[in-house]
Amino acid sequence: MLTERQRIILNAIIADYIRFGKAVGSKALLVDINLPVSSATIRNEMAQLEGQGLIQKEHTSSGRIPSQEGYRYYVDYLMTSRRSSQEERQQIYRTFSRRFQQVDDLLIQVTKFMANITGYTTIALKPATIDVKLSGFQLIPIDGQQIMAVLVTSNGQTASQSFRLPKGTSIEELEMIVTYINHQLVGRPIREALQSLSGDLPLDLERTICSPQAFLQLFGDMLSQAIQDKVFIGGSLNVMDFTTDNDLKDIKALYQLLDDPEEMHRIIGSANEGVFVQIGEENTNEILKPYSLVSTRYQIPMHGFGELAILGPTNMPYAKIVTILNEVRQAVVEELQEYY
Structure with missing residues (x-):
């Protein structure tokens, strides 16, 4: 005492x-x-x-x-609570005053903003996409045999993939599959649509076209891409400013860790309501033990939790970092209501 x-x-x-x-x-x-x-x-x-x-x-x-x-x-x-400065509040306002086309665009901008205002490396994970549905799927001819497939989800997310028309297959035949997909899968949760690809759907399509397997694989990959967890990183090079004795191998391992959605969900996921501070050896991952990780969770109703985090040195200004995370979390939740 x-x-x-x-x-x-x-x-x-x-x-x-x-x-x-x-x-x-x-x-x-x-x-x-x-x-x-x-x-x-x-x-x-x-x-x-x-x-x-x-x-x-x-x-x-x-x-x-x-x-x-x-x-x-x-x-x-x-540590006492700290009010953000007028300049910081203005920066937050400017960050969220523009309209974003997709959730990913918003989180990219959020990590850039937090990295700029703190000088550290920042991380964002978006909420789960359990209930996101397929809104549409279409093919766009580009040039000759080159085709662009475009998939749209209910939260405004898009995924696109270009491919060459398979030999012996016409665009009309593929359009028959696209029509079938739009009739049978649009409006259904994407995870459910993915499951149907390994069930009765391929058998039904074989009555329409001789060999739909390759195209269905492409479609399945795009569905997976649309709901794939992503890690959004801001200020990745800022690590170099607060890393002292670590060699390049350690830095490479840190970057690989930050780019791993599953591991980052596990590391940051212990942050409940409010802000969670992990200092040095308190970090569960060995790679993060030279640093402090300050994180928070934000919740979107019906879609679960997302995470925001700031990685910096153990002598970071904790009161300032906690204030920034709290205010950014609130702004992110308000903005994401428009998408979910």
Whole structure:
């Protein structure tokens, strides 16, 4: 249990280290905390904090820096809520004032915005697409044997794929399949449509065209693409600014992790209502242990949860990051109501 003076000193050390990234000495603290005590008293209190594992000595100076336990104590007990600045609120307003054609466009812009305002690497995962339905499917002749297939879903998502017309197959024959698909599958959930491709649908189509298998495979791939989980990353190169001792192999492993939707859902998924802070060794994935991951979940009714996260150094300004995530989450939920 810390005394009030120890809490003030720990808070000052963390604030100073977040701001300047340098070890903090007793003389600097004496100025920062503005308490009627001597430098010797400050040193004694710092020794007490070090004994409790909340600060530690830096090898290159006589000052102290926060430990992981110190940051955790700060986030849990010392951090006060922070109002975003007028400039930050204006930036959020500008980000969400434009109209987005697709959910993906919105989340791309959100990650860019958070990366720009924080200087860190940002992540967004969109809500599950369990109830998204097939709205339409069509073929567009491009040139000669080249065809563009276009699929549209009920949430405004589109998927397209170009292919060459199979030898011995006419565009008219494929249009018969497209007509069948639009009659039988439009309005049905995409996951249900995918299941039907391995059921009776191919048998029915064989009465219409001799060999629909290749085209149905293309159609199935497009359906899968439309509901495939994606990770949206902003400021991926910002990692280089707050990575110090890691070699290129570690950086490559980090990028591969960030690009893995399933793993990122697992890592970020522990964030419930509010903002969840994982500091250093608290991260479950070994690759993330040199960093802090601050995340939040947003919910769209009938469509489950999506996630937003900010990856940065352990000495990130946690109060600022938590405020940004809270405000962006609220703006994202309001905007996504238009899509779902």
